[in-house]
Amino acid sequence: MNDSHPYLAVVPAYNECATVGRVIRSIREHAPLYDVVVIDDGSTDATAAEAEAAGAKVIRHPYNLGIGGAVQSGFTYALENGYSRLVQVDADGQHEPAEIAKLEAAMDEDPSLDLVCGSRFREEVEYAAPISRRTGIHIFAFLVSRIVGQRVTDPTAGFRLYNRRGIALFARDYPHDYPEVEAILMVHYHRLRMREIAVKMYKRDGGVSSISSGKSVYYMLKVLLAIAVGFVRERPVIEAGDEAPVTAAHGI
Amino acid sequence: MDTRIQIVAIGGTLVLLLVVLELVRRRRLLERYALVWLGSSAVLLALGVWSGLLGTIADAIGVKYPPTALFVVAFGFVLLLLLHFSTAVSRLTDQTKVLAQRLALNEQRQSELEKRLEEVGERAPAHEEEPEVYRSVHR
Numbered sequence: 001m002n003d004s005h006p007y008l009a010v011v012p013a014y015n016e017c018a019t020v021g022r023v024i025r026s027i028r029e030h031a032p033l034y035d036v037v038v039i040d041d042g043s044t045d046a047t048a049a050e051a052e053a054a055g056a057k058v059i060r061h062p063y064n065l066g067i068g069g070a071v072q073s074g075f076t077y078a079l080e081n082g083y084s085r086l087v088q089v090d091a092d093g094q095h096e097p098a099e100i101a102k103l104e105a106a107m108d109e110d111p112s113l114d115l116v117c118g119s120r121f122r123e124e125v126e127y128a129a130p131i132s133r134r135t136g137i138h139i140f141a142f143l144v145s146r147i148v149g150q151r152v153t154d155p156t157a158g159f160r161l162y163n164r165r166g167i168a169l170f171a172r173d174y175p176h177d178y179p180e181v182e183a184i185l186m187v188h189y190h191r192l193r194m195r196e197i198a199v200k201m202y203k204r205d206g207g208v209s210s211i212s213s214g215k216s217v218y219y220m221l222k223v224l225l226a227i228a229v230g231f232v233r234e235r236p237v238i239e240a241g242d243e244a245p246v247t248a249a250h251g252i
Numbered sequence: 253m254d255t256r257i258q259i260v261a262i263g264g265t266l267v268l269l270l271v272v273l274e275l276v277r278r279r280r281l282l283e284r285y286a287l288v289w290l291g292s293s294a295v296l297l298a299l300g301v302w303s304g305l306l307g308t309i310a311d312a313i314g315v316k317y318p319p320t321a322l323f324v325v326a327f328g329f330v331l332l333l334l335l336h337f338s339t340a341v342s343r344l345t346d347q348t349k350v351l352a353q354r355l356a357l358n359e360q361r362q363s364e365l366e367k368r369l370e371e372v373g374e375r376a377p378a379h380e381e382e383p384e385v386y387r388s389v390h391r
Binding site: 177 | 273276277278279282283284286287290346347350351353354
């Protein structure tokens with residue numbers, strides 16, 4: 001239980017032993033109010049050992065579930081242990097733990113916010129992604145902004161701070177593959193409130209991005225399909241006594 | 253191509269497309285698996301509508317009667333889907349095995365711990381009510 005800290009930093013990690021330790025130490029230094037939990041998503045390297053050595057709690061998945069399943073384990077852990085805020089920080093060193101304070105400040109300023117997103121593209125910042133990836137991000141940014149009715153510039157980044165309502169929503173239901181874009185739409189459809197602020201991010205230090213060039217076409221198609229279906233999707237809030245929320249529970 | 257065959261082909265693939273989309277909407281089918289279905293039915297629909305292309309394909313593979321080429325293409329997609337599901341089932345089989353092993357190892361560890369607690373003479377206090385964690389999950 002969280003006797004000491006009310007907040008939780010979730011670090012999803014899949015084969016990130018080169019950088020995870022430094023990320024954890026940086027979080028503990030810059031955001032001392034946060035407990036750090038690493039979700040080791042079936043790594044085959046020393047990620048879990050590095051994380052423990054750096055002073056984080058580690059939840060190990062028996063095999064790789066993908067980024068969506070890893071982050072959702074973090075939400076469930078936060079919900080069960082009574083944390084009131086959760087920040088997601090990637091293990092590859094892209095997110096700057098010193099910037100957590102900015103996310104915090106935005107949520108403190110407006111306590112009705114359920115989600116504060118960090119964006120690379122709000123200001124001119126030193127972030128140089130390949131042009132192909134930036135184009136993809138800008139397409140999603142345009143679509144998402146139109147749908148949610150507020151300006152979203154960086155819908156694919158995972159550097160986000162959630163309050164208790166956000167934690168509860170995503171512990172119940174979080175997208176499987178490439179979840180970030182859909183998560184913003186879910187926030188909108190469930191009438192939670194979000195805001196995006198400018199933060200500094202880096203290019204990844206080590207490891208391999210979960211989105212290789214071969215997968216990027218699949219990524220675009222999957223997210224576009226999810227956006228399209230999102231307009232008409234059933235979004236049941238499970239009440240006591242309802243059917244269990246399991247995909248493909250029944251035959252056709 | 254005979255208009256009736258064309259109508260049947262277009263109608264059939266349209267129904268397939270709509271069923272797949274409805275399953276995704278009702279969350280009975282993950283997007284991951286829906287994409288293969290959507291791709292197949294979109295190509296079949298295109299071939300149904302654009303019979304010129306179907307004729308070209310029929311010529312290329314030496315089929316005299318173009319609608320037969322439609323079945324050849326459809327059969328190819330069926331094979332592709334079956335292979336796709338075989339790989340998915342293989343992955344699930346492997347994951348289920350790992351999950352069961354982890355569970356068994358954890359149960360063994362737990363009973364080991366309980367035994368050790370008894371030896372120390374500090375029996376774990378029996379919970380009269382549900383633990384707090386359990387309640388919060390099932391609220």
